[in-house]
Amino acid sequence: DAKTTQPPSMDCAEGRAANLPCNHSTISGNEYVYWYRQIHSQGPQYIIHGLKNNETNEMASLIITEDRKSSTLILPHATLRDTAVYYCIVRVEPSGGYQKVTFGTGTKLQVIP
Amino acid sequence: NAGVTQTPKFQVLKTGQSMTLQCAQDMNHEYMSWYRQDPGMGLRLIHYSVGAGITDQGEVPNGYNVSRSTTEDFPLRLLSAAPSQTSVYFCASSYSHLRAYEQYFGPGTRLTVT
Numbered sequence: 076d077a078k079t080t081q082p083p084s085m086d087c088a089e090g091r092a093a094n095l096p097c098n099h100s101t102i103s104g105n106e107y108v109y110w111y112r113q114i115h116s117q118g119p120q121y122i123i124h125g126l127k128n129n130e131t132n133e134m135a136s137l138i139i140t141e142d143r144k145s146s147t148l149i150l151p152h153a154t155l156r157d158t159a160v161y162y163c164i165v166r167v168e169p170s171g172g173y174q175k176v177t178f179g180t181g182t183k184l185q186v187i188p
Numbered sequence: 189n190a191g192v193t194q195t196p197k198f199q200v201l202k203t204g205q206s207m208t209l210q211c212a213q214d215m216n217h218e219y220m221s222w223y224r225q226d227p228g229m230g231l232r233l234i235h236y237s238v239g240a241g242i243t244d245q246g247e248v249p250n251g252y253n254v255s256r257s258t259t260e261d262f263p264l265r266l267l268s269a270a271p272s273q274t275s276v277y278f279c280a281s282s283y284s285h286l287r288a289y290e291q292y293f294g295p296g297t298r299l300t301v302t
Contacts, residue, residue: 107289109289109290116296117295117296118192118278118280118293118294118295118296119231119278119280119291119293120292120293121289121290121291121292121293124289124290164289166289179230
């Protein structure tokens with residue numbers, strides 16, 4: 076699996092867009108980019124994933140650069156409840172067997188009132 | 189939908205005791221799994237199941253048993269608790285083992301073994 080690099084921490088003002096970057100320069104053509112977050116003392120939460128097109132769901136948008144070497148998770152209107160550690164994971168779409176979810180160190184996002 | 193539910197939320201055991209951590213999902217998900225999360229070690233897969241009646245070991249299965257008699261339930265049994273099993277345990281599910289990275293996690297069970 077390709078290695079990912081994320082800033083260790085970021086702050087965002089409440090109500091503003093939070094843009095969380097992730098570098099994955101060694102990504103290969105069949106690897107997807109997944110984003111999870113973990114709010115303190117809770118289970119990880121799947122947010123979104125994509126291959127090469129930008130994706131949007133009710134939680135967030137995922138922007139993947141054309142060369143796929145980096146991506147940005149966008150929370151359009153951050154709230155205090157979005158304070159969490161955000162994990163970017165690059166992984167081949169599983170074809171069978173067990174699928175271990177491996178988290179790196181992530182970005183700790185602090186939303187400030 | 190309640191999503192993925194886990195009980196109990198907290199548990200204290202003495203060394204050698206056994207117990208079962210419960211996990212249930214109401215999303216008709218095929219794939220379910222158990223992880224433990226320890227400080228500095230991330231999530232480690234204990235056991236997983238790709239459907240009712242089918243289970244297999246993850247990367248740290250020793251000391252744990254699972255069974256999957258229904259689609260909804262996937263209990264984790266600790267056979268003889270040890271202090272090394274003190275951890276936070278998460279159950280997760282996904283629609284299919286082919287979409288296992290799109291997993292939905294339960295709130296966790298915090299287990300302390302003394």
